Amino acid sequence: MQTATLRAATAPIRIVPRQALAEAPAPTATITTLCSTCHLKDLCLPCGLTGTDVQRLDGLKFARRRIKEGQALYHEGEKFQFIYAVRSGTFKSHLTLKDGREQVTGFQMAGELLGLDGLASGQLASSAIALEDAEICAIPYAHLSELAASSTDLQHVISRLMSREIVREHSLMMLLGSMNAEERLAAFLLNISQRLKARGYSASEFHLRMSRAEIGSYLGMKLETVSRTFSAFQHQRLLDVDKKHVRIVDLEGLQRAFDLRVH
Amino acid sequence: MQTATLRAATAPIRIVPRQALAEAPAPTATITTLCSTCHLKDLCLPCGLTGTDVQRLDGLKFARRRIKEGQALYHEGEKFQFIYAVRSGTFKSHLTLKDGREQVTGFQMAGELLGLDGLASGQLASSAIALEDAEICAIPYAHLSELAASSTDLQHVISRLMSREIVREHSLMMLLGSMNAEERLAAFLLNISQRLKARGYSASEFHLRMSRAEIGSYLGMKLETVSRTFSAFQHQRLLDVDKKHVRIVDLEGLQRAFDLRVH
DNA sequence: CGCTACTTTGAACCCCATCAAAGCTAGTGG
DNA sequence: CCACTAGCTTTGATGGGGTTCAAAGTAGCG
Numbered sequence: 066m067q068t069a070t071l072r073a074a075t076a077p078i079r080i081v082p083r084q085a086l087a088e089a090p091a092p093t094a095t096i097t098t099l100c101s102t103c104h105l106k107d108l109c110l111p112c113g114l115t116g117t118d119v120q121r122l123d124g125l126k127f128a129r130r131r132i133k134e135g136q137a138l139y140h141e142g143e144k145f146q147f148i149y150a151v152r153s154g155t156f157k158s159h160l161t162l163k164d165g166r167e168q169v170t171g172f173q174m175a176g177e178l179l180g181l182d183g184l185a186s187g188q189l190a191s192s193a194i195a196l197e198d199a200e201i202c203a204i205p206y207a208h209l210s211e212l213a214a215s216s217t218d219l220q221h222v223i224s225r226l227m228s229r230e231i232v233r234e235h236s237l238m239m240l241l242g243s244m245n246a247e248e249r250l251a252a253f254l255l256n257i258s259q260r261l262k263a264r265g266y267s268a269s270e271f272h273l274r275m276s277r278a279e280i281g282s283y284l285g286m287k288l289e290t291v292s293r294t295f296s297a298f299q300h301q302r303l304l305d306v307d308k309k310h311v312r313i314v315d316l317e318g319l320q321r322a323f324d325l326r327v328h
Numbered sequence: 329m330q331t332a333t334l335r336a337a338t339a340p341i342r343i344v345p346r347q348a349l350a351e352a353p354a355p356t357a358t359i360t361t362l363c364s365t366c367h368l369k370d371l372c373l374p375c376g377l378t379g380t381d382v383q384r385l386d387g388l389k390f391a392r393r394r395i396k397e398g399q400a401l402y403h404e405g406e407k408f409q410f411i412y413a414v415r416s417g418t419f420k421s422h423l424t425l426k427d428g429r430e431q432v433t434g435f436q437m438a439g440e441l442l443g444l445d446g447l448a449s450g451q452l453a454s455s456a457i458a459l460e461d462a463e464i465c466a467i468p469y470a471h472l473s474e475l476a477a478s479s480t481d482l483q484h485v486i487s488r489l490m491s492r493e494i495v496r497e498h499s500l501m502m503l504l505g506s507m508n509a510e511e512r513l514a515a516f517l518l519n520i521s522q523r524l525k526a527r528g529y530s531a532s533e534f535h536l537r538m539s540r541a542e543i544g545s546y547l548g549m550k551l552e553t554v555s556r557t558f559s560a561f562q563h564q565r566l567l568d569v570d571k572k573h574v575r576i577v578d579l580e581g582l583q584r585a586f587d588l589r590v591h
Numbered sequence: 592c593g594c595t596a597c598t599t600t601g602a603a604c605c606c607c608a609t610c611a612a613a614g615c616t617a618g619t620g621g
Numbered sequence: 622c623c624a625c626t627a628g629c630t631t632t633g634a635t636g637g638g639g640t641t642c643a644a645a646g647t648a649g650c651g
Contacts, residue, residue: 160502168502182498184484184491190498210487214480217473221447224473227490228447234497235445235453239423239431241504242548246639277598285505290639292599308598308647509607540630550608555631571615571630592651599646606640614631621624 098202099123108176108263109150110204110222118218125212127204138179138193138201145183147203151175154199155274158191159282169283171233172196172257172275175264181227196274241285244323249284250294251323254304258313269316273309298322361465362386371439371526372413373467373485381481388475390467401442401456401464408446410466414438417462418537421454422545432546434496435459435520435538438527444490459537504548507586512547513557514586517567521576532579536572561585 100111100122111119129152132138138149141161156173170191173179183189184206213220240252262268273280277288284291298304303319305312313319363374363385374382392415395401401412404424419436433454436442446452447469476483503515525531536543540551540558547554561567566582568575576582 160498162502162506166506168505170498170501182491182494184487185495190495210480210483213483214477217477220473220476220483223487224447224490227487227494228445230494231445231490231497232448232453234494234501235423235433237501238433238497238504239425241501242431242545243425243429276596282505287640288598289600289641293639296599539628551630552609552632553607556607559631594650596649597647599644601643601645602641603643604639604641606638607636608638609634609636611634612632615629617627617629619624619626621622 098127098129100125105150105152105176110148110178110226113222113225114218118216121212121216121219125204125208127202127208130201130203132195132199132201134195134197134199136195138195138199139189141189141192143183143189145180145187145189146206147180148206148209149179149193150202150204151177151179152200152202155196156193156199157196157275157279157283158193160191167282169275169279171237172283174260178226178230181230184227196279246286246290246294247297248323249286250280250291250298251303251319253280253284254311254313255319255323258316268313270312271310273311361390361392363388366415368413368415368439373411373441373489376485376488377481381479384475384479384482388467388471390465390471393464393466395458395462395464397458397460397462399458401458401462402452404452404455406446406452408443408450408452409469410443411469411472412442412456413465413467414440414442415463415465418459419456419462420459420538420542420546421456423454430545432538432542434500435546437523441489441493444493447490459542509549509553509557510560511586512549513543513554513561514566514582516543516547517574517576518582518586521579531576533575534573536574 100106100109101116101119103109103111106112106119111122114122127147130138132154138156151173153175156179157169158171158173158179159167159169161167173193179193179201180189182191209223213223240249244252257271257273258268261271275283277291281288281291286294295304295306298319299306301318303313303315303322305314363369363372364379364382366372366374369375369382374385377385390410393401395417401419414436416438419442420432421434421436421442422430422432424430436456442456442464443452445454472486476486503512507515520534520536521531524534538546540554544551544554549557558567558569561582562569564581566576566578566585568577
């Protein structure tokens with residue numbers, strides 16, 4: 066039964082060394098995609114909109130695009146033109162530091178948006194890399210804002226999504242500013258768990274798509290510390306961990322590990 | 329001459345123990361405030377708008393409000409109704425953790441906006457406290473979005489301001505995730521310096537309105553470490569520090585302390 | 592089967608937190 | 622006017638959590 070839920074939670078695993086992948090030209094499908102019939106409509110852009118407004122979104126006729134594991138959806142500094150919605154797969158977004166190291170600023174899964182940080186200056190402030198083969202909708206921002214002119218509800222939705230991103234980053238700041246390694250990893254795992262659950266996957270058993278180093282970058286700790294903290298949780302019988310496969314054994318215990326701090 | 333620039337940079341200092349201040353009802357002035365004639369219009373909401381759109385903003389007829397040092401502009405959990413623009417003074421915004429400690433998420437000065445995080449859920453996600461006597465414009469969000477319905481440019485401005493907040497938090501995440509104490513404080517001081525400069529104050533000499541503990545909370549370090557790092561900078565002849573009064577002696581040296589890392 | 596990328600674990604070190612105490616300043620009240 | 626208090630800052634001493642360095646283990650792939 067657990068294997069069944071696991072099956073549901075995780076697509077077949079293909080390990081591809083990320084460096085080895087050539088950055089092939091991204092094939093842009095000409096299939097027009099309709100929000101009104103999308104299975105993600107309650108998580109994604111149309112979330113909270115009424116039927117008529119969702120149908121208005123259908124007018125956008127934006128393209129889908131497949132991104133292979135390891136490929137970039139966009140790079141820091143590129144011109145901002147699209148808001149991207151993840152249809153399937155997982156992304157990381159990250160900034161590059163002057164010395165070449167990277168700071169991961171978030172992981173995005175189905176129904177979540179990418180590229181919102183580009184609005185501020187017209188240039189994308191971060192890069193987005195697919196952590197597994199993925200598919201996205203590329204929504205031309207110009208069209209979207211034209212559409213928003215005719216619907217205050219749609220304006221609100223866009224604003225609300227941006228605000229949600231601000232709130233998300235708030236909590237990450239809290240994490241980075243005031244939590245120890247165990248609290249950080251517990252918070253991370255509970256967050257992943259919740260988001261998978263909201264997408265119909267198992268909340269207790271899943272495959273992490275990101276490496277220890279990427280988790281560490283996101284959580285402000287070194288990959289060795291991430292690994293050690295996973296081991297510690299396993300010894301405390303909170304988790305079963307096998308590389309990227311995680312099973313939450315004691316959800317409440319995990320919540321205690323981090324609930325102590327958070328409001 | 330340095331004292332002259334200092335004079336310009338800092339209002340007269342009134343030290344009031346923050347705890348001692350009663351939270352008196354906030355007097356709401358009925359003076360209508362016009363964006364088109366505001367001296368902050370190039371930093372604040374109207375930034376980037378053309379004359380006709382700015383005049384449209386005048387239609388908002390929002391109220392000003394004075395906030396005394398130590399008083400709250402709003403509290404976490406309150407209903408979201410307004411976007412606040414700082415006219416004068418400095419604010420901190422912060423989250424409260426379950427155990428009572430607080431995490432400072434930002435400091436806001438003249439022309440900067442507060443309350444954007446409330447859009448996501450309709451409840452304000454943080455609290456805002458005046459660090460000195462201050463004045464704000466309270467812009468009813470409902471009116472603002474009505475107005476935005478008639479101008480795509482105005483919509484863009486709102487979105488851009490929110491996006492800017494996302495980008496700001498990105499860089500803070502980078503700071504919290506990958507910098508040591510000296511880099512953090514250098515980044516903080518350079519940021520304050522830039523923002524004061526943009527407001528016509530001295531970039532090299534200023535009064536910090538926040539305590540060591542508040543700086544520490546913002547930067548993810550303890551107040552003692554903040555104090556020690558200030559002392560270290562003074563010994564390295566990068567700064568002259570006397571409590572909250574800071575003079576940047578070696579700007580380039582300070583930039584080197586943190587430029588090493590940041591793109 | 593060897594290569595590469597990633598993970599795990601150990602050992603030593605160091606930066607920062609913690610604990611403690613003293614100094615400074617403004618405001619209060621005798 | 623000055624002792625006293627409260628709040629904030631500075632500095633010292635100590636210890637610990639996490640980093641760093643190092644090495645071995647694992648898995649998938651050519």
